[in-house]
Amino acid sequence: MSSALSLANIRSSLIRQEDTIIFGFIERAQFSHNVPVYTPDAIPVPGYDRCGRRYSLLEYVLRATEQLHGSVRRYTSPDEHAFFPDDLPPMVLPPISYAPVLDACADDININSKILQVYVNDILPGLTNPGDDGNYGSSATLDVPCLQALSKRIHYGKFVAEAKFLAKTAEYTELIRAGDADGIMELLTDREVERRVVERVRRKAATFGQDITENGAPAAPQNGEGPRLKVCPDLVARVYEDIVMPLTKEVEVIYLLRRLDGGGKPVGALAPEAAAAAPAR
């Protein structure tokens, strides 16, 4: 339990999750924006009219994916959050009981509707080439891993927040009791770490996005320009700076504001990856 809540171990998991997010972006960027995928009713799915609400093809694919993953208990894990949490299927595997780590308030925190909206409106238009190449199914199925990786990373804020609370319990308790969200935000913010995150993801995107020749060298630049990259490093840096870290901090603040509601007794569960050994960053 103590290693699960070591800030170094949690940060190490966040670093590894960067790779998942960047590779997800690289995969999705192969296809055009394909706006109809995100427009409710633009691509009708027979039999998919749920409670009179209009759904996009992406929502259909996302919900169907969660039906399968939920059946093998993906969403019983404390570091996984469904986009359709009210629609989860019966499980075919028995539930796992996780060691308690988070406060019980964690169970009710899920900002996936906001993550979905931001992904569709603010990330996809910069990530993809404009236009329509007709690859609707491929686009939607590649959006799903991007959304799942972003959701996991952002909700990891719960573990970061618990670690920070345990390290500075008196300071956080005073701010929580005063309902001082701005004060909590200031106390949990580490600007130097944020600067390093942004620079690292920019470099990772520039490295992972290159074509490598059989000699191991990056493919020659075309027309005297720099190497053609599969995803724009500045875009990835901006997504982290303007979206991923602010939303992670939002989760941290929500969690901390509720942290004392149940008397502070930890009854949540363990983030499996956070228990791994971690280099400092």
Ligand SMILES: O=C(O)C(=O)C[C@]1(C(=O)O)C=C[C@@H](O)C=C1
């Ligand atoms: O590493 C931390 O201390 C975190 O709280 C995580 C994180 C991030 O999202 O990467 C968020 C807030 C901090 O200012 C720095 C980094």
